[in-house]
Amino acid sequence: MPKNEVICDCEVIHEDIVEKVKKNMPDESELYDLSDFFKVLGDSTRAKILWALDESEMCVCDLAVLLNMTKSAISHQLRLLKQANLVKYRREGKVVYYSLSDDHIKSIFETGLEHIREK
Amino acid sequence: MPKNEVICDCEVIHEDIVEKVKKNMPDESELYDLSDFFKVLGDSTRAKILWALDESEMCVCDLAVLLNMTKSAISHQLRLLKQANLVKYRREGKVVYYSLSDDHIKSIFETGLEHIREK
DNA sequence: TTGACAGTTGAACAACTATTCAACTATAAT
DNA sequence: ATTATAGTTGAATAGTTGTTCAACTGTCAA
Numbered sequence: 001m002p003k004n005e006v007i008c009d010c011e012v013i014h015e016d017i018v019e020k021v022k023k024n025m026p027d028e029s030e031l032y033d034l035s036d037f038f039k040v041l042g043d044s045t046r047a048k049i050l051w052a053l054d055e056s057e058m059c060v061c062d063l064a065v066l067l068n069m070t071k072s073a074i075s076h077q078l079r080l081l082k083q084a085n086l087v088k089y090r091r092e093g094k095v096v097y098y099s100l101s102d103d104h105i106k107s108i109f110e111t112g113l114e115h116i117r118e119k
Numbered sequence: 120m121p122k123n124e125v126i127c128d129c130e131v132i133h134e135d136i137v138e139k140v141k142k143n144m145p146d147e148s149e150l151y152d153l154s155d156f157f158k159v160l161g162d163s164t165r166a167k168i169l170w171a172l173d174e175s176e177m178c179v180c181d182l183a184v185l186l187n188m189t190k191s192a193i194s195h196q197l198r199l200l201k202q203a204n205l206v207k208y209r210r211e212g213k214v215v216y217y218s219l220s221d222d223h224i225k226s227i228f229e230t231g232l233e234h235i236r237e238k
Numbered sequence: 239t240t241g242a243c244a245g246t247t248g249a250a251c252a253a254c255t256a257t258t259c260a261a262c263t264a265t266a267a268t
Numbered sequence: 269a270t271t272a273t274a275g276t277t278g279a280a281t282a283g284t285t286g287t288t289c290a291a292c293t294g295t296c297a298a
Binding site for chain 1: 126127128129130131132133136137139140141143144145149150151152153154155156157158159160161162163165166167170171174175177178180181183184185187188189190214221223226227228230231232233234235237
């Protein structure tokens with residue numbers, strides 16, 4: 001097994017620990033997906049939308065009025081939330097109603113709030 | 120109570136829902152902090168660092184070798200994690216050891232993984 | 239005190255992202 | 269058909285962010 005080229009200017013200090021940690025780490029791709037998921041939650045507009053939809057199904061205009069933003073801005077963010085499978089929608093005439101498609105979100109929010117309230 | 124200037128080009132569709140949701144929403148500032156917290160988790164380098172530190176205390180060189188990145192890049196990310204109160208450190212001679220300062224992280228990661236594994 | 243290595247820091251750059259704007263589609267009502 | 273409103277979309281812009289690079293500090297050993 002040839003050593004990969006190492007780009008860091010380090011002597012390895014604790015090879016045993018590095019090896020042990022490396023073994024127990026999740027797949028590269030899974031960690032990538034995970035951080036992508038948190039990236040979606042990491043914007044206050046999207047966080048507000050998700051919080052609102054957890055309370056009630058809402059249409060784009062409702063959300064725009066609630067957050068005092070344009071329909072366009074809301075719609076762009078809803079598209080990202082849709083891509084991340086966090087919201088679903090149904091059409092009723094001219095109106096499109098959005099709602100949460102996942103019930104993990106609230107519990108993730110709660111745990112997050114615990115953290116930021118702690119300190 | 121004068122109506123605030125509304126920047127969206129909407130008729131309100133469901134005023135009752137908007138009002139109800141508005142009442143139950145957390146403070147603007149709290150939601151901002153919350154999304155800032157998720158923003159920190161929303162980068163794969165930081166997610167890897169946190170995951171590694173959950174396994175074991177590690178020094179900067181260890182992390183650099185593990186993730187095949189420069190000490191500088193790691194150090195920059197550790198600074199952000201420090202600012203977010205997610206990691207703490209202790210110095211021992213020339214070596215700085217980092218470890219998790221919060222035990223919510225693992226459970227947030229687990230819940231996040233549930234979500235991305237679901238679909 | 240000099241050299242070596244661990245780690246930090248600030249500036250710079252490239253890549254990314256949230257919002258705006260204008261133009262568009264879809265549906266309903268007259 | 270025409271008009272009006274809900275919503276979507278692509279391009280553009282301004283702001284943000286991750287990594288690199290080079291210079292720096294801190295600690296130890298000779």
